[in-house]
Amino acid sequence: MAKVSLMVNISSRGTFFIxxxxxxxxxxxxxxxxxxxxxxxxxxxxxxxxxxxxxxxIYLTFExxxxxxxxxxxxxxxxxxxxxxxxxxxxxxxxxxxxxxSFRIIDWFDVTSLPPVIFLWWYVFxxxxxxxxxxxxxxxLLFLFLGVMFYFGLMIFLAxxxxxxxxxxxxxxxxxxxxxxAKYPVSAFTGHxxxxxxxxxxxxxxxxxxxxxxxxxxxxxxxxFAFVIACAVFFxxxxxxxxxxxxxxxxxx
Amino acid sequence: MQLRKYVSIFKLTWQQxxxxxxxxxxxxxxxxxxxxxxxxxxxxLFRFGSAQVIAGFSQPEMITYVLGGGVISSxxxxxxxxxxxxxxxxxxxxxxxxxxxxxxxxxxxxKDMCRKYFTFFIGLFAYAVIFWFFAGRLVPPVSVFAxxxxxxxxxxxxxxxxxxxxxxxxxxxxxxxxxxxxTLLRVIMELASGILxxxxxxPAGWLQFLNLLPFKFFAYVPMQLxxxxxxxxxxxxxFLTAVAWLLIIFSVSVxxxxxxxxxxxxSGI
Numbered sequence: 001m002a003k004v005s006l007m008v009n010i011s012s013r014g015t016f017f018i019x020x021x022x023x024x025x026x027x028x029x030x031x032x033x034x035x036x037x038x039x040x041x042x043x044x045x046x047x048x049x050x051x052x053x054x055x056x057x058i059y060l061t062f063e064x065x066x067x068x069x070x071x072x073x074x075x076x077x078x079x080x081x082x083x084x085x086x087x088x089x090x091x092x093x094x095x096x097x098x099x100x101x102s103f104r105i106i107d108w109f110d111v112t113s114l115p116p117v118i119f120l121w122w123y124v125f126x127x128x129x130x131x132x133x134x135x136x137x138x139x140x141l142l143f144l145f146l147g148v149m150f151y152f153g154l155m156i157f158l159a160x161x162x163x164x165x166x167x168x169x170x171x172x173x174x175x176x177x178x179x180x181x182a183k184y185p186v187s188a189f190t191g192h193x194x195x196x197x198x199x200x201x202x203x204x205x206x207x208x209x210x211x212x213x214x215x216x217x218x219x220x221x222x223x224x225f226a227f228v229i230a231c232a233v234f235f236x237x238x239x240x241x242x243x244x245x246x247x248x249x250x251x252x253x
Numbered sequence: 254m255q256l257r258k259y260v261s262i263f264k265l266t267w268q269q270x271x272x273x274x275x276x277x278x279x280x281x282x283x284x285x286x287x288x289x290x291x292x293x294x295x296x297x298l299f300r301f302g303s304a305q306v307i308a309g310f311s312q313p314e315m316i317t318y319v320l321g322g323g324v325i326s327s328x329x330x331x332x333x334x335x336x337x338x339x340x341x342x343x344x345x346x347x348x349x350x351x352x353x354x355x356x357x358x359x360x361x362x363x364k365d366m367c368r369k370y371f372t373f374f375i376g377l378f379a380y381a382v383i384f385w386f387f388a389g390r391l392v393p394p395v396s397v398f399a400x401x402x403x404x405x406x407x408x409x410x411x412x413x414x415x416x417x418x419x420x421x422x423x424x425x426x427x428x429x430x431x432x433x434x435x436t437l438l439r440v441i442m443e444l445a446s447g448i449l450x451x452x453x454x455x456p457a458g459w460l461q462f463l464n465l466l467p468f469k470f471f472a473y474v475p476m477q478l479x480x481x482x483x484x485x486x487x488x489x490x491x492f493l494t495a496v497a498w499l500l501i502i503f504s505v506s507v508x509x510x511x512x513x514x515x516x517x518x519x520s521g522i
Contacts (some may be wrong), residue, residue, distance in 0.1 A: 015433030022437035029444045036454045039296070040308050045301040170279030177283030181290045188301075193293040 020112040027060050027116035030183060045188035050128045051215060052185070056121040059183045059207035062144065064117055066151055067110045070102040074159040075172025077105055082124050082162055098156070098241055132214055140213045143223070146230040147205040151179075153234035160237070160244035182206035198222070202229060260356050260365040266367040274375075277368075282326045283376045285383070288323030292316055292387075306506060308454045314480055315451075317392040320383060321479055322448045322472040323405055325365050327376025329414050329471055330496045335422035335435050337364060342425035346517040358419075358510065395481030402478040402488065410470040410494045416502035419466065423506070426513030440465075447473030467498040 038049045078101045081087045158171045186197040186204045213217040283385040296521045297314040356385040421434040445468035452473045
């Protein structure tokens, strides 16, 4: 599946390379965005520039992981598959339908966003002035994984809704915009915004919490909450997917 | 008589969008969510830094700028811009339009404007609630003329926006896919339009460079006009710059369209 996706992507070389440049530029512009703010403020609600750079690096890493793998598959390509009645063929294949629709198209185009992300990791490690222990890093990886699992669960829920609705692509767009909030240190917010971003729509799981683990600022209670909510959403979404498949009455003839 | 055809296309497209209104509503709602987060960020920065003014913006001015930019964004900055044009050329749909007594270019313009107005109306209702919530913390336009300038420059921006995506989309005459250049355009636009943060926050060198691009008309210029931050001379310069950009875009479009039609093979029929 991955090989075929790569071949499709590079079949139109001109547009592919311009797209690659655009993706790399986008990662750079996220840094430029914060740099422009730091020209006028000394700290971002208690986060200095290097800490924000660490947060941005994690945010971009998370984004690359989900975009390359399941995000577009579940948000855009799966509803399209359903609409065209081609999902029925998936059901008779000797492969898990959820696995197939989640990873059917590996988006190699977005792999090209990696160089600026790798550069940022190199900068954070060598110039950021941080000291990470092996334990910090293991915990960071675990919670980054939990964040991905949480997002995967959300996307499975949204994909499952497609069995009852027509063309729910707007949900994907909405999720992308909501996801963008993760580039800010959301635990720094106060009031209702903080409550929403930490507990109701916990985008803090995507970047802020992993960054706080590396910066030794994480709240143990919030780590427990993150673990519980990630597992609940992921396993709940699997049950919902099974329920949705059971009630699927086929779209092709 | 000629115009009626395009009004009909506009109306038909409106009906199409009504059929899939939830999709567009969710897309606009996503933009509103992003705008509200940006407002929260600036509120935080003003409160935490205890600064009264950041890059010439007071807190009410910044909130007004971000929310106003959000409304313009619901009008202009949406996904899948230019997909119709690119698909029509690549999949041969253009052939059907060429056989009809309509200009495909004006047809695409009518469709694009329809989409812009549709999302604008969705956005306007949602933002009306937000404006009501923020009442008292927003800066009114410095004059009726400033409000008029905001609307006028936003309309100019809509034409520039359509023109830019049109140019990148009709590259489909030569390339199988055009999403690469259009993605590049969107990426640059997101920062260079000033929708996320006013361009005056950038260092002088960056500001000079960003001022050379047409993207500033998508949020920065209209909102600065609204806030009365431009002198009469600057307004005149911005107007002439916008017109110059429109002329450049129009000229490039005409040349590309004529050359494109020579190589158009009506493939995909």
